[in-house]
Amino acid sequence: MKSLMEVENNCIDHLNIDYMPLHDVVREFSGFEKLVPSEEEFYQSMDFLENLIKKHNLKYSFGAGGELIDMPLHEFVLWLKNEWRKNAYDDINYGVWLAL
Numbered sequence: 464m465k466s467l468m469e470v471e472n473n474c475i476d477h478l479n480i481d482y483m484p485l486h487d488v489v490r491e492f493s494g495f496e497k498l499v500p501s502e503e504e505f506y507q508s509m510d511f512l513e514n515l516i517k518k519h520n521l522k523y524s525f526g527a528g529g530e531l532i533d534m535p536l537h538e539f540v541l542w543l544k545n546e547w548r549k550n551a552y553d554d555i556n557y558g559v560w561l562a563l
Contacts, residue, residue, distance in 0.1 A: 486556035
């Protein structure tokens with residue numbers, strides 16, 4: 464398992480180049496060979512994501528460069544978790560994108 468600092472560096476390196484899909488953040492916790500993370504991996508990645516967005520003031524949108532999601536951060540993360548509980552991971556994994 465990578466350290467959280469390594470995961471953060473990987474994400475920021477990616478974001479310095481281009482938009483980043485939610486799935487790429489999640490894969491840092493689930494591994495790159497899985498299409499769908501375990502519940503534990505998903506929730507770990509959501510905790511990490513909330514801190515990453517806060518620390519780096521990331522923007523989140525529907526699609527790469529698409530419409531910004533107009534939700535406070537905590538509400539956004541709760542929405543993602545709710546989508547997970549509804550088995551809608553396929554709707555958010557490449558539906559939600561991050562940017563610097």
